[in-house]
Amino acid sequence: MPISSVTNKIFTNKAVLKGLEKISDHGISFSATTALFMSTIVRPYAIHKTPDVEKENKQYAMSNSIASGIIKFGMVESVALPVEYIVKKIDENPEKYLKKTTIKTLKNGADELAKSKSYKLITQFMKLGTGFITAVPKTVLTLALIPVIMDKLFHNKFKQQNTEKVQAKNKNINFTGLTKGIAGIIDNPKVQKFALKYQDKDKDIAKHMTAATDLLLTGSFAVLTDRNKKIKDDRKKALIYNNVISTGITLALGYGIDNVIKNETEKFVNKFKQMNIHDPKVLKYVEGINIIRPALIFAGIYYGILPMFSTYMAERIDKYIQKKK
Numbered sequence: 200m201p202i203s204s205v206t207n208k209i210f211t212n213k214a215v216l217k218g219l220e221k222i223s224d225h226g227i228s229f230s231a232t233t234a235l236f237m238s239t240i241v242r243p244y245a246i247h248k249t250p251d252v253e254k255e256n257k258q259y260a261m262s263n264s265i266a267s268g269i270i271k272f273g274m275v276e277s278v279a280l281p282v283e284y285i286v287k288k289i290d291e292n293p294e295k296y297l298k299k300t301t302i303k304t305l306k307n308g309a310d311e312l313a314k315s316k317s318y319k320l321i322t323q324f325m326k327l328g329t330g331f332i333t334a335v336p337k338t339v340l341t342l343a344l345i346p347v348i349m350d351k352l353f354h355n356k357f358k359q360q361n362t363e364k365v366q367a368k369n370k371n372i373n374f375t376g377l378t379k380g381i382a383g384i385i386d387n388p389k390v391q392k393f394a395l396k397y398q399d400k401d402k403d404i405a406k407h408m409t410a411a412t413d414l415l416l417t418g419s420f421a422v423l424t425d426r427n428k429k430i431k432d433d434r435k436k437a438l439i440y441n442n443v444i445s446t447g448i449t450l451a452l453g454y455g456i457d458n459v460i461k462n463e464t465e466k467f468v469n470k471f472k473q474m475n476i477h478d479p480k481v482l483k484y485v486e487g488i489n490i491i492r493p494a495l496i497f498a499g500i501y502y503g504i505l506p507m508f509s510t511y512m513a514e515r516i517d518k519y520i521q522k523k524k
Contacts, residue, residue: 210474219487220480225283226323226405226490227330231275233494237502238268245506252514256437258353259345259430260510263438264502265352266344270337271330279329285378286322289385296382304391307398314482316398321385323486327408334415338423346429402468402485406457406493410450413497417446436520440513448509449501456496464492 209215222229243261289296293312302312309315349355384390421439424430430438468485475481 207474210471216475216478216480216484219484219491222487222490223483224287225280226326226487227279228275228283229490230330230405230409230494230498231272231279233498234502235268235272237498238264238271242502242506245503246510249507249510252510255355255431255434256514257510258349258355259434259438260441260506260513262345262348262352263341263442264506265348266341267337270340270344274333274337274340275329278333279326281377282329282381283326285381286326288378289382290322296378298386301386301391305385305394307395311479314479317391317394318385319482319486320394320398320400320404321390323404324408325381325384327405330412331408331415334412335419338416338419341420342423342427342430402489405490406454409493409497410454413446413450417442437513437517440516441509444509444512445501445505448505449497452500452504453493453497456500457493460492464488 242264246257246260246264249257290313293302297312305315305318305321306312307315307317312318420442424435424439427435468488471488472481472485475484478484
């Protein structure tokens, strides 16, 4: 069977299209699930295999990776999913939640609001933005979990100055209030003006939001790790350097690779659109593709390619600075 026939069948496969639709609706969940797998299995394995690095530095780096993946996934389930659920409700029945002027403005010539680029820009910002606004709490919880993993996995116990217990309280989410809040943001004229101005940049939303979230996570991690009393002082710097090196190189390589393959991706997307031109959900499928691309590129670099290099270099930089003191 010719390659083109196989490609065409994939482009129109119902399971593939349904998967892309799900990813479009749950973009942050897709990224978190990918990160959970990579951070709890792939990255720890790569760190474990890094040569010429002290055992305890490896253990801290592995614990950080595992804790980060678990906390990120947990926060997505508790914060991002409600936002994604509400956005989908608005997608399906905008007249019920939004002002008529908002719908008219954001449609901007589109047949339906859900097909409008400007509306999709706003809703993608909201869904992917949950990762950004929860970055600092995620860092706090990750640092709290690292000593636990160090103890349970590596039996590395040490005295802690504080024995405070973090208690999580279940609270019912007020979906009515949250729905009104999200609808209110979409109804805001300034938000609409921004969306109309940058609506053609929708394919890069996932990439930019991922980068912004990673920068905030790394910055907050560096500051809070340095202040943390439950992580050994002589291991903090290597752990911080590991994160900074990983994030810096990941963003540089990620943007570079994404720019290189962008033209090919555009060709792929255009052909995909042509194959599904009569499908009313084609733009939603494309949105899914635009979420998958940067998620896999950044995750592949950060969790798969870089761990050995960043772990090795972090320890070398730490030892070099210690000698200079």
